[in-house]
Amino acid sequence: MTEATHPMENILRMDRMPHIWCPGCGIGTAVTAFAMALEKAEIPLDNIAVVSGIGCTGRVAGYMKLDSFHTTHGRAIPFATGLKLANPELTVIVFSGDGDLIAIGGNHFIHAARRNVDINVFCLNNFNYAMTGGQSGPTTPEPAITTTSPYGAFEHPFSLPFLAEGSGAVYVSRWTALHIRRLTNSMTEALQKRGFSFVEIIAPCPTLYSRRNRLGDGLEELKYYHDQIVIDHEADTRELGIGFRDQIVVGNFVDRERPTFMDALNTRFTEVFGKKYEPYGKVAHENGN
Amino acid sequence: MKADPRGVKTGAHYLDGDHACAEGALAAGCRFFAGYPITPSTEVAERIASRFPLVGGVFIQMEDELASIAAVLGGSWGGKKSMTVTSGPGFSLMMENIGLGVMTETPCVVVNVQRGGPSTGLPTLPGQQDMMQARWGSHGDYEIIAIVPNSPQECFDLTIQAFNLSEKYRVPVLVMMDECVGHMTEKVVIPPAEEIEVFNRKLYDGPKDQYLPYEVDNTNGRVPLMAHAGDGYRFHVTGLTHDEKGYPVMNAEVQQECVSRLIDKINKNTDDIIQYEEEQITNADVVVVTYGISSRVSMRAIRLAREQGLNVGLFRLITAWPFPEKRIKQIAKKVKAFVMVELNLGQMVYELERCIAGKAKVKLAPHAGGWVHNPTDILKIIKEAAK
Incomplete structure (x- = not known):
């Protein structure tokens, strides 16, 4: 009898399982899509x-059997910028949450997009700060209940694809934890x-966001995605705001x-210094990395 | 290891401390720089920006100091010797990630050209008011290395040394300049590359499946062997308390082990790390302890005191942290008093007092910053101390 092995044990740190995420949480699904995408993209895992x-999604790096860095709150993008510029041969992915990347790290997000640093930012948006117990954040829809918006959120949330496009990102998409195949692609x-x-x-985020808003379990949330999702690749990112339900x-x-930071740097210095x-x-760069 | 000649501008130059610091970084092999403009440190970044393209380095001006230090840590794990430069307000912003650098044992150099504070304070005028912040500014228990140049020549020499120490001990090393030293112009001699010793981090090259990123190698001064992203070891690095695999472990035992080693690797290697300069200590009644620009002003006061027949010695801190406790304790047994001269209202003097522990008198020559001491004010305090 052969011993059963996990199909992703070459890419996940199986010695760190079980992971910390709650039943019904979407991060596991997103990590599965990520692992499949890494395989499909055929990038050598060593590179x-x-x-x-920091945060629930901030734990993703720790479960990937790759060179992985769990940094400080909000600073994943500048850390990744340093990593990529120091070793341009690396494929660098920032995998973190909406609070981490868009609130405390929001300035870095817009500037890395503006510079077109050759990195990939995968942002898991669960509409709240989950690791700290479910507080409102820059993506919380009005008027969702969280521990710091006990009477309902009243701040206008960011639309992340609009922010990314406006800041200069060359590739922008949005999918959900239901769309595993499309997300992977x-x-x-x-x-x-x-x-x-x-x-x-x-x-x-069934434990915090869904529970406080009486939205049911993780499966219930996937049903909501199923019923309320519109796929529109041509959509104007100015109109991608997400209202409550x-x-x-x-x-x-x-x-x-658009030229990357490194392309622009090389072009400029070649012009000046010959x-x-x-x-x-x-x-x-020649390897298309 | 000798310096890469591409970065070494051999010859005698007339440079200010900021520019000399940039040349020191280049000579040490710094090839990644991320920074944000702030007076009076900006000239370091400017010179690096102008010199890097033809020496194979990458300079990036980040959106703030939080990003600068984070990028520097990333650059170091990407395999480049990395540095950032700032002054008080930016130094404050960098504190959290200096802690990440300590915890993840990331070699890097942070230069602070000190100005008067608190807050925006005196952007264009000197201070030495970040000396305690250098030691204690990031949260948690840790040890760090901070060195203090007192001339443009030392800005060059000690920046190389800062890189060497950070590579050797895998810890952020702080170069605590001040506005005067940063902006004073003097002769700086840059030796030929083959005369400049550089130390490069020790890298793991064993079997891939056996790499433990935080395994303590006792033959290597309690410093684990590093690997760079892309080397094929597929390791994990976290700011959480971690075991030798680099995996987070949340309990008191691993915390004790993890933090103690970070402290021990500095504290048990102080003989290798600490540098100071002494002058006429042997027969001194009073020893002036000072550093940076204050040491140069103190020299005038010491000469005046000697002219008046007093036996005054000089103890100049080159390494501020770890503090030269052992040597100060030896001197304390023989002298009547110490005078601490620093451009603040009392910082390093507390560490001096702790080490002396009542064995001799300690007097402070304070100054709120914005200018240097008047030597006659220092002289007055030396005379009081000598009584």
Whole structure:
């Protein structure tokens, strides 16, 4: 009899299982899609680095059997920027949550997109700060109940694809934890795309967000996605705001070309210094990394 | 290991401390720099930005100091010697990630060209008011290395040393300059590359499946062997308390082990780390302890005191942290008094008092910053101390 093995044991740290995520949480599904995308993108696993910040999704890096960095709250993107610029041959993925990337780390998000640093940002949006017990955040829809919006959230939330496109991302998509196949494909495209790629993953948080808002369990949330999702790749990102229990538009919204930070740096210095300048990280670029 | 000649501008130059610091970084092999402009440190970043393209380095101006230090840590794990430069307000912003650097044992150099504080304070004028912040600014228990140059030449020499120490002990090393030293222009001699010793982090090269990123190698001064992202070891690094695999473990036993080693690797190697300069200590009645620009002003006061027949010695801190406790304790047995001269209202003096533990008198020559001491004010305190 052969011993049963996990199909992803080459890419997950099985010695760290069981993971910390709650039953019905969408992060596990998103990690599955991520692992499948890494396989589909056919990037050598030794050349991949995953960087997370802090929070429930911030724990993703720790479960990937890759070079993985669990950094400080909000600083995954600048850490990843340093990693990528120091070793341009790496494929660098930032996998973190909405609070980490868009609130405390929001400034880094817009500037990395503006510079078009060649990294992939996979942002799991569960509409609240889950690790700390379910507080409102920059994506909490009005008027959802959280521990810090006990009478209902009244701040206007960010639409992440709009923010990403407006800041300069070259690839922008949004999927949910229900759309495993499409999410996997989108993550694969993002990984293969040079420049700042952004994938938002809408995911259930049954323990905190759903419970406080009496929305049922994780499966109930997936039913909501099933019933209320509109797939529209052509959607205008200005119209992708998410209202409380409203329809959610998903799709691969943006796929465009713009010189990366490293391309622009090499172009500029070649113009100025001519042959004296040896283009930085040239080999990696030629390999389409 | 000798310096990479591409980064070494051999010759005699007329440079200010900020520019000399940048040249020191280049000579040490720094090839990744992330920073954010702040007076009076900006000239370091400017020189790096101008020099890096032709030496194979990458300079990036980040959106703030939080991003700068985070990028520096990432750059180091990507395999490049990395540095950032700042002043008080930016130093405050960097504190959390300096802690991440300590916890994850990331070699890097943080230069602080100190100005007067608190808050925005005196952007263009000197201070030495971040000395305790250098030691205690990030949360939690830890030890760190901080060195203090007192001339443009030392800004060059000690920046190289800062890199060497950070590579050797895998800890962020702080170069605590001040506005005066940063902006004073003097002769700086940059030796040929083959005369500059550089130390590069020790890398693991054993079997892939056996790599334990935080395994203590007792032959290596309690410093674990590093690997870079992309080397094929597929390791994990976290700011959480971790075991030798680098995996988070949330209990008191692993916390004790993890934090003690971070402290021990510095405290048990102080003989290798600590540097100071002494002058006429042997027969001194009073020893002036000072550092950075204050040490140069103190020299004038010491000479005036000697002219008046007093036996005054100088003890200049080159390494502020870890503090030269052992040597200070030896001196304390023989002298009547110490005078601490620093551009603040009392910081390093507390550490001096702790080490002396009542064995000799301690007097502070304070200054709120914004200018340097008047040597006659220091002289007055030396005379009081000598009584």
